[in-house]
Amino acid sequence: MFTSLPRSNATDFSVFNELLPTGDMLGASPGTGYFDVLNQVSRDHNDLAYLERLWASWYLFIQNDTYATGILTFVLHEVFYFGRCIPFMILDMIPYFQKYKIQAQKMPTLKEQWNCAMLVLVSHFTAELPQIWFFHPVATYFGIEYRTPFPSVWKITLQICIFFVIEDTWHYWGHRALHYGPLYKNIHKQHHTYSAPFGLAAEYASPIETAILGFGVVGSPVVLLMITGDLHLFTMLVWMMLRLFQAIDAHKAGLEASKRRRDKKLAKIRKNKQQ
Template identity: 35%
Template sequence: MLPYQTLQEAETSLGRNLTFAETLWFKYSAQKSDYILYCHNTLFLFVFYTIAPLPFVFIEFMQFKNIGKFKIQKKVKNSLSDMFRCYKTVMQTFVLAVGPLQLFSYPVIEWIGIRTGLPLPSGSELFWQLLVYIVVEDYANYWLHRLLHCKWGYEKIHRVHHEYTAPIGFAAPYAHWAEVLILGFASFLGPLMVPGHMITFWLWMILRQVEAIETHSGYEFPWSPAKYIPFYGGAKYHDYHHYVGGKSQSNFASVFTYCDYIYGTDKGYRYQKQVLGKLTDKLRSNGEENGDAYHTSVQDLKYE
């Protein structure tokens, strides 16, 4: 809770006028405890995992010809009931896993010093802290995800997430409750190492959710701004991991691809991409369409 009763007190303490954003923050947060502000994170989970996948659901059922060609696994069709079942299961997992986590993790958040007061973080502070969070989460997630693909981890926990061999947006957090907690730890590591403002923490959690939904969307759009991010994996990269399923020892990356490249866990994907590229060139030279090339080529490959 802010230690000021009025805007004038806040401005006197800072020695300047509040910015527009700081004024909004004061009016919203002044009478709310830090714990209530932290609990907004759970609200964001429910809201964004409800709304963000809806455009992909709309595209799936409207079957726009010009957009449908960007679907990665074209032969897979998901019914509305299947999608709703997935959504309902995810919400139940959030209630059972994220709710208790919220209660037990707040003392840690308070201890490390994630602040809620004024001033708000600058644009450069936001950028660099979010960059640190992304890199830290990506590296930790790589190893935790890879660990979940060991025999025991896959059979007992991770196989739930791989029920979707063709991922959809609603399935981004579709997982065993233990996996939600395990991989959720990777998301908390950055803020634990470099604590910032609660606004930064919120933005990080929202950004992570949106990225996970995009990666599991099942569509690879050429106009996606994420394509311009260096070493970004994207939907097609992660789709390969799901398509191979339990046998997959490839493409463990959360956001970036550098860990897979450094540790040699993208060899199968690179080999598939090379073969698919040759197949595409051959089909084009013969004047044929390449709609099912992904599936016909991938089934003949031996994955490492």
């Protein structure tokens, strides 16, 4: 099984090459597509779950584990972030659901949402992409696992619960510090541009704030990895997607009491800053 392979930081080849009986670098062969690799992995390793075969085939296809992790993580981040926001944007355009908003009279315009999306993309490429890209070499240095098979559901669940505690602590104190006078004026004020929040504004922040608070999302798994030496990259990606959902849901001002409190708080902050 693949689990017997020695560890490797793998920056110019894939440790998944040894999944193949011949050790052929399938992904590096001219004209070889991702699904060609997937078919061979599926044929030779039907003991792996389908998601694990998709995972292994991706690394075999890219043939550079740092690139494979960086591309996969960034693309998943963008797809899940904007994919989660779009349903709420549609709901905002349906009059029936406006009665559930605390500040129904302050609906974001299409122009505001477009401007928000453009700035969010700038932050993603300037602040989040470097953290995502360097995560693989840093994490492999500390011994992260990214081979198949994936860890058990129970281990993934336990570790993600730990991440939520660590990151929530970091986010609380970091966010609180950013409300200090000069830091608020020069860094955090941008995040409070919209007194009536919407999902897309979850990461509407300056690149500096995105880097500071985003460090908790990336850093929490690294802390656990440094302490225990036991973490799989798949767990990290699941955690990142769940944290994205939490951030977007917290800004959509929906039916839940916690969102209603946040909406009122943001409205109060905006009012106080204008006085």
